[in-house]
Amino acid sequence: MMRATPILAALPVALMGVMLWLSATILTPHAGSLAAFDTRVLGYTLADAQAYLTALDDTGRAVYLVELRVLDTLFPITFALLLGHLTLGAAHWMHPWSRMILVLPAAAYALMDLCENALVAGLIRAGADGVNADMVNLASEFTITKWVLVLISVALLGVLWLLRRKPQQA
Template structure:
């Protein structure tokens, strides 16, 4: 694949990823939050208690539950995969000239973040399928830990990669 084709593919994936993110952040997630009276569990990046999760699940209407389980879940199955592709591609490009272990560490973190996100989605879906009183503390704790892990594993590589991109763009000639 030519350099121009790679660049076009990269920015196409970025645009599609941003499209998924926009639909979730401006469409499904605000509707779910309005229905339940509080943010979706996926967005509580510092986690949530059993009481908070049960309150959310109890407040969610059948319509809100269906939206979360169907449209939102589909969007949030594709989005983490696209985000991981963009992250890994950006990491490989930005870390040229940096120790290989840095590249590997950032890629492994991004992939683990994606896996945590997908697993979190499955755990939340399992809770949504149950009456709120039937959801166990262990189920909630597992989902909450995955939410926190997803946040950590997807955010910190970005904090490292952005300065590397700046370094590569502004201080290197092999861009």
């Protein structure tokens, strides 16, 4: 099972690398150096969103809605698969149903990130004058929840690693 780990790790790492490069070279400069919605771990307010959307020019908007949207659709899926794979491997000594339950935070992360991406795309399409507090609050809640689930998934892996059982000698 763990033979697939390098491939499963390479996919999200490569996707993240391309996303970071696009963000650093195109998105951030075309948004007045403001942080993208997805990266704001503590969320954002209506004023934050309007400031970002005002600063984001047409080039930044196009990159966000096309290239980054495609990459950020693939990333959460591949990252959740990696987290789930590592969780299953780290909990190899547990009952299969227990192991499946432990994968739920990684799966929930992927769902939250994909929903967040759709909500952020809606904010970008609406623009600074078209967004309202409800739209921004919902997107922000998904952003925060996504980061909380990543933290839970990584912490769970750490706990499982600490609890791993060594093979018993006969």
